[in-house]
Amino acid sequence: MVLCAVRKQLLVSSRCGAWAGPLLRKSSRIHDFNQEEIREKLQAFPGGSIDLLKQESGVAVLTVNNPSRMNAFSGTMMVELEEKVSQLESWTGGKGLIVRGAGGTFCSGSDLNAVRAISNPQDGMKMCMFMQNTLTRLLRLPLISVALVEGRALGGGAELTTACDFRLMVPGSIIQFVHKHMGLVPGWGGAARLVHIVGSPSALKLLAGAVKVGPELSLQIGLTDGVLEAPQQHKGDDTGTALRQAEDWISRYTTGAAPVIQAVKKVVLSGRELPLYEALRTEKDVFGTVWGGPANLQALASKPKHK
Numbered sequence: 001m002v003l004c005a006v007r008k009q010l011l012v013s014s015r016c017g018a019w020a021g022p023l024l025r026k027s028s029r030i031h032d033f034n035q036e037e038i039r040e041k042l043q044a045f046p047g048g049s050i051d052l053l054k055q056e057s058g059v060a061v062l063t064v065n066n067p068s069r070m071n072a073f074s075g076t077m078m079v080e081l082e083e084k085v086s087q088l089e090s091w092t093g094g095k096g097l098i099v100r101g102a103g104g105t106f107c108s109g110s111d112l113n114a115v116r117a118i119s120n121p122q123d124g125m126k127m128c129m130f131m132q133n134t135l136t137r138l139l140r141l142p143l144i145s146v147a148l149v150e151g152r153a154l155g156g157g158a159e160l161t162t163a164c165d166f167r168l169m170v171p172g173s174i175i176q177f178v179h180k181h182m183g184l185v186p187g188w189g190g191a192a193r194l195v196h197i198v199g200s201p202s203a204l205k206l207l208a209g210a211v212k213v214g215p216e217l218s219l220q221i222g223l224t225d226g227v228l229e230a231p232q233q234h235k236g237d238d239t240g241t242a243l244r245q246a247e248d249w250i251s252r253y254t255t256g257a258a259p260v261i262q263a264v265k266k267v268v269l270s271g272r273e274l275p276l277y278e279a280l281r282t283e284k285d286v287f288g289t290v291w292g293g294p295a296n297l298q299a300l301a302s303k304p305k306h307k
């Protein structure tokens with residue numbers, strides 16, 4: 001089904017002769033469901049917020065903000081996340097995204113109060129489809145994304161980390177797919193993405209053992225792309241904070257013109273998600289959007305030497 005949606009989107013893209021936007025638009029979602037009906041249901045569980053800060057640098061910071069509940073996702077936060085992803089999909093100057101939690105911890109999954117209230121299978125499935133679609137769109141943003149894990153990323157919070165291209169952890173932080181302990185499996189797409197990231201044997205161990213993954217193990221199995229230094233607050237500036245360290249880390253990939261960085265993400269995304277034949281067509285289309293573009297002409301005029 002995912003493939004069908006992607007293929008559909010790509011057909012549109014190649015007909016236009018150019019990349020037509022994110023692979024998965026709202027009109028070609030993975031699941032067909034009444035988004036408005038779910039949105040309304042989720043609005044009944046308020047609390048917290050999802051904050052988006054788009055910066056001049058082209059790197060946005062998305063903060064899961066519900067610290068009194070260890071940044072658990074209330075219903076309104078699920079709705080806000082979808083809205084913020086929509087805003088990022090149309091951010092032409094965007095290059096990167098850092099996803100983090102407020103108050104020194106990442107996210108403890110769904111708000112258990114909401115989960116208890118919608119524990120019937122029908123509502124659970126609807127919430128699952130809503131979050132799967134949102135997180136799929138998050139991963140498919142034409143931005144280079146990184147989850148900054150401080151404190152704990154549990155359950156749905158662990159799943160959220162897999163919806164980013166990269167993960168960074170601070171010392172002492174934990175990623176844990178606690179689903180088995182809750183009598184569940186991931187439903188926000190976290191299992192499928194985890195297999196892509198660490199391979200099926202490691203994914204099986206992490207899910208079946210509900211393993212607490214610290215930075216060292218995480219690096220070993222390829223779940224994490226970097227371990228930051230223990231955050232320190234220096235006198236009068238924020239250079240030692242985890243967020244600043246994450247901004248430094250991501251800058252090596254986001255330096256350059258936005259259309260070029262976005263094009264890089266698009267070709268990698270199509271290579272990851274599409275059969276080779278279709279990925280090659282997409283690569284050609286994306287190439288066409290940057291060939292002869294301002295960054296390309298400027299580079300040619302400067303007679304570069306890549307020493």
Ligand SMILES: CC[C@@H](C(=O)O)C(=O)SCCNC(=O)CCNC(=O)[C@H](O)C(C)(C)COP(=O)(O)OP(=O)(O)OC[C@H]1O[C@@H](n2cnc3c(N)ncnc32)[C@H](O)[C@@H]1OP(=O)(O)O
Binds near residue numbers: 069070109112
């Ligand atoms: C599994 C699938 C999935 C889904 O598909 O929906 C989910 O995500 S279900 C949720 C999975 N997450 C959990 O089960 C987390 C349970 N909580 C904990 O394990 C601990 O609270 C903690 C996160 C390890 C933090 O422990 P600690 O540092 O000791 O703090 P407290 O326990 O005192 O927590 C502070 C405060 O936060 C509330 N809290 C934490 N997580 C949640 C949550 N997911 N939903 C609602 N509330 C949460 C906790 O109850 C405390 O509140 P007060 O008791 O009112 O102070």
